[in-house]
Amino acid sequence: MIRETWDKPDAVWNNKGNMNKGGERMKKLLCFIVISLQLIKNDAKPVLAIPNKYSVEDAEDGYHQYIKWANMASSAAKSKYPSAAIVDFHYVGCAATLPTTRHLVYKFWLREANGAFGVYVTIAANKGTGRAVVLKVEKADGSIPYYGKWRRIVQEAVKQKYPDAIINGSPTPQGCHWIRNNAASQTFSQWVNRNNQSQIVEVTIQYIIDSEKVMTIEVKERRRFKSTIGATSVPAMQESQRYLCQDMLMLFLLPYIQEAVNQHYVKLLHELPLVYPYQVDVINAGRVDGGPRDRGFHFYITLAVTPVVGPHISVGKDKITFEISPKFPNSVKLASFQHLETHTLPQHWQDIVRGTK
Numbered sequence: 001m002i003r004e005t006w007d008k009p010d011a012v013w014n015n016k017g018n019m020n021k022g023g024e025r026m027k028k029l030l031c032f033i034v035i036s037l038q039l040i041k042n043d044a045k046p047v048l049a050i051p052n053k054y055s056v057e058d059a060e061d062g063y064h065q066y067i068k069w070a071n072m073a074s075s076a077a078k079s080k081y082p083s084a085a086i087v088d089f090h091y092v093g094c095a096a097t098l099p100t101t102r103h104l105v106y107k108f109w110l111r112e113a114n115g116a117f118g119v120y121v122t123i124a125a126n127k128g129t130g131r132a133v134v135l136k137v138e139k140a141d142g143s144i145p146y147y148g149k150w151r152r153i154v155q156e157a158v159k160q161k162y163p164d165a166i167i168n169g170s171p172t173p174q175g176c177h178w179i180r181n182n183a184a185s186q187t188f189s190q191w192v193n194r195n196n197q198s199q200i201v202e203v204t205i206q207y208i209i210d211s212e213k214v215m216t217i218e219v220k221e222r223r224r225f226k227s228t229i230g231a232t233s234v235p236a237m238q239e240s241q242r243y244l245c246q247d248m249l250m251l252f253l254l255p256y257i258q259e260a261v262n263q264h265y266v267k268l269l270h271e272l273p274l275v276y277p278y279q280v281d282v283i284n285a286g287r288v289d290g291g292p293r294d295r296g297f298h299f300y301i302t303l304a305v306t307p308v309v310g311p312h313i314s315v316g317k318d319k320i321t322f323e324i325s326p327k328f329p330n331s332v333k334l335a336s337f338q339h340l341e342t343h344t345l346p347q348h349w350q351d352i353v354r355g356t357k
Helices: 023-039 063-080 145-161 236-265 347-352
Strands: 085-098 101-112 115-126 131-140 166-180 183-194 197-208 214-226 280-287 299-305 316-324 332-342
Touching: 063 085, 063 101, 063 115, 063 131, 085 115, 085 183, 145 166, 145 183, 145 197, 145 214, 166 197, 236 280, 236 299, 236 316, 236 332
Parallel strands: 085 166
Antiparallel strands: 085 101, 101 115, 115 131, 166 183, 183 197, 197 214, 280 299, 299 316, 316 332
16 A cells, blocks of 8 residues: 565564674674774764654644554554564555545564564554544565555656655655545655755655556655765765664664663563664764774774664663674673663553552
8 A cells, every 4th residue: 555665684673682693793793893983973963864754744644643553553463463472563654545534554573483474454544533443464474565556656756856866765654645536645755865965855646546546746855954074075875875884783783782671671661672773873983992093803882772662652761882892702792781761651551660550
């Protein structure tokens, strides 16, 4: 119905922090650390101001709308596959079928004894009555191409209007609207780099509901960011490489981050929160020994982490420092863990807090 952007390797999402050992993994990890240290600025502020995908003007039809029915979708996936554990979930998007009806699609990543698999859950929500029902639950070992249709149309439209643009990531659904009898629209935002600047482009597709035939596509600039390191402009491709390297490094470190978070929050919550790579910020990184001309392979990296439960409800904020070196058994050692903030959970999540009745 909407888009598909999310297929994660099974090995990444491991709450116990298990990693395959061996020289090859060590080489890859050190390689990414060296590249990332060259590309990450050593201060708490990110070099590129990435837009907050949750900041939308229309909370009813925008990205926020998935929160309301996320628990229903999660319950449907658990009911269908009771022996599997939900490891992650992703909001795919929505489609308007009637003036007051929206179909919202979620994708869950589940793991059971014999492996991991994806599950798409479609919810039909009525804006008039405030009620919703589960329409279907679909199992998928990979991606269902149908759900990537609108994403492909969005990126093709952006490339057609801006041939010189570098497209970063996948489109984010921003809303769906019923226009008139048998016609609807969907709106997406797409992050691009053009002329040494980062931009958010908004794409609105109007189409016939029954046939899904596209009637019109409107592409317009929504917001622009000037890319700088200090006072020096950064080429668009270099910006893309910086975040590419940082994100890959986070995937290697994620099991260790999750293990450190588990050790702290197991004393506070009945349900352990999860950490996602896009909720980890690099505060500082460098070499423990050596310098720019003396490449010692003993590193430190300090991270700001925001663990979440359920539909990405934050439970707190933590600062974690790791040392990374070939002399450690798994190449990574927890140096320090500092709990910075405790976030109050919504009333319907209070039951996971230890010590509450």
